[in-house]
Amino acid sequence: MELIDGKAVAAQIKKEIAEEVAQIKEAGGKTPHLAAILVGHNGGSETYVTAKVRTCEEVGFKSSLIRYEEDVKEEELLACVERLNNDSDIDGFIVQLPLPKHISEQKIIEAIDYRKDVDGFHPVNVGRMSIGLPCFVSATPAGILELIKRYGIETRGKHCVVLGRSNIVGKPMAALMMQKAYPGDCTVTVCHSRSQNLKEMCLSADIIIAALGVPEFLKADMVKEGVVVIDVGTTRVPSTLTKSGFKLTGDVKFDEVSPKCSYITPVPGGVGPMTIISLMRNTLLAGKKAIYK
Numbered sequence: 001m002e003l004i005d006g007k008a009v010a011a012q013i014k015k016e017i018a019e020e021v022a023q024i025k026e027a028g029g030k031t032p033h034l035a036a037i038l039v040g041h042n043g044g045s046e047t048y049v050t051a052k053v054r055t056c057e058e059v060g061f062k063s064s065l066i067r068y069e070e071d072v073k074e075e076e077l078l079a080c081v082e083r084l085n086n087d088s089d090i091d092g093f094i095v096q097l098p099l100p101k102h103i104s105e106q107k108i109i110e111a112i113d114y115r116k117d118v119d120g121f122h123p124v125n126v127g128r129m130s131i132g133l134p135c136f137v138s139a140t141p142a143g144i145l146e147l148i149k150r151y152g153i154e155t156r157g158k159h160c161v162v163l164g165r166s167n168i169v170g171k172p173m174a175a176l177m178m179q180k181a182y183p184g185d186c187t188v189t190v191c192h193s194r195s196q197n198l199k200e201m202c203l204s205a206d207i208i209i210a211a212l213g214v215p216e217f218l219k220a221d222m223v224k225e226g227v228v229v230i231d232v233g234t235t236r237v238p239s240t241l242t243k244s245g246f247k248l249t250g251d252v253k254f255d256e257v258s259p260k261c262s263y264i265t266p267v268p269g270g271v272g273p274m275t276i277i278s279l280m281r282n283t284l285l286a287g288k289k290a291i292y293k
Contacts, residue, residue: 001258001259001260001261001262001263001264002151002262002263002264003263003264003265003266004147004151004230004263004264004265004266004270005269005270006143006147006265006269006270006271006272006273006274007269007273009146009147009150009273009274010143010273010274010276010277011273012150013146013277013280013281014055014058014059014277014280017059017277017280017281017284018058018059018060020284021059021060021061021284022060024287024288025060030091030287031060031061031062031287032061032062032091032092032283032284032286032287032288033061033062033063033064033089033090033091033092033287034052034056034061034062034063034064034090034091034092034093034094034118034279034280034283035063035064035065035066035084035090035092035093035094036049036052036053036063036064036065036066036093036094036095036096037066037068037077037080037081037084037093037094037095037096038065038066038067038068038096039067039068039069039070039072039077039095039096039099039100039103040068040069040070040100041070042098045096045097045098048096048276049065049096051276052094052276052279053065055276055277055280056280056283059280059284061280061283061284061287062089064090066080068080070100071100072100072103074102074103074104074107074108077095077099077103077108078107078108078111081095081108081111081112082111084116085111085112085113085116090116091116091118091283091286091287092116092117092118092136092282092283092286092287093112093116093118094118094119094279095108095109095112095119109121109122109123110122110123114136114292115286115291115292116286117136118136118279118282118283118286119136119138119139119279119282120135120136120137120138120139120142120172120282121138121167121168125137125138126167126172129172129175129176130175132179132180132181134291135291136282136285136286136291137172137176137278137282138168138169138172139274139275139276139278139279139282140168140169140211140232140271140274140275140278141169141172141173141176142274142278142281142282143271143274143275143277143278144173144209144230144232144271144274145176145183146274146278147230147265147270147271147274148183148230149182149183151263153183153207153228153263155177155182155183155184155185155186155207156182156184156185156186157185157186157187158186158187158206158207159186159187159189159204159205159206159207160174160177160186160187160188160189160205160206160207160208160209161188161189161190161191161201161202161204161205161207161208161209162174162177162188162189162190162191162209162211163191163192163202163208163209163210163211163212163217163218163251164190164191164192164210164211164212164213164232165190165192166211169209169211169232170190170192170211171190173209173211174188174190177207177209186207189201189205192212198222199221199222202218202222202223203222203223203224204224205223205224205227206226206227206228207227207228207229207230208223208227208228208229208230209230209232210229210230210231210232210233210250210251210252211232211233211251212233212251213233213235213251214233214235214251215233215235215237215249215250215251216249216250216251216252216253217233217251217252217253218231218251218252218253218257219253219256219257220253220256220257220259220260223257223260223261224260225260226260226261226262227260227261227262228261228262228263228264229252229257229258229261229263229264229265230264230265230270230271231250231251231252231254231264231265231266231267231270231271232250232251232271233249233250233251233252233267234248234249234250234267234268234272235248235249235250235251236248236249237249248267248268249267250265250266250267250270252264252267254266254267
């Protein structure tokens with residue numbers, strides 16, 4: 001069993017991005033600029049955005065953080081999106097999700113200029129991804145592909161089971177794993193809360209990508225010997241072993257499942273670190289106008 005070290009891979013990519021940004025600046029080019037809109041004071045969102053801003057500094061990007069209170073009106077948020085769309089200094093921006101209930105997330109996402117949509121959530125980017133055209137791929141799926149690539153995991157002709165059908169991970173992951181490319185060329189099965197024979201599906205899988213958000217859902221009796229397991233789940237569960245009283249738990253019962261795996265990602269330290277670094281890579285591509293002129 002080999003542990004897929006997302007922390008180490010993310011650190012390596014961060015170094016690569018920082019070196020490229022330094023070269024761009026040296027040549028008199030424009031410093032990539034990422035903006036983030038944060039609404040309210042959701043603990044998870046605060047943590048993510050702080051990490052994104054810090055990583056921008058570490059790779060040499062400019063970053064801007066725009067904050068709104070929980071009660072911000074949808075029109076005001078849409079006006080802010082429009083301002084960022086028209087600001088030529090900003091290469092890419094994100095609106096941190098989730099948003100308060102009175103705001104339509106879909107309306108906000110669709111208002112973002114797809115050429116600056118470094119989260120890869122705009123229908124234009126999602127559509128281009130699904131037919132294999134250059135686009136911004138959303139950060140978590142992009143990070144997973146990079147881990148598979150850097151560990152040289154064989155995907156051609158393999159059976160890949162994706163657990164979960166979310167727009168952010170499950171659906172894009174399924175589309176990417178069946179592309180005519182590496183990583184890809186898989187036969188893909190998407191399982192979800194309404195799937196029957198789920199255990200049998202998992203037992204036939206060469207690769208399992210677990211993105212259900214159900215702690216320790218995947219157990220040893222659901223996987224075959226030599227399987228590759230990518231655990232996307234990050235649920236905070238109560239713990240007496242940590243100072244905070246919580247621990248991050250994946251969708252995989254790690255201690256049980258890992259002995260049967262050829263490769264497995266831990267939680268934390270697997271997919272998580274790759275998500276932010278994939279966002280940075282998208283921002284660099286946006287700054288270079290590498291995807292959309």
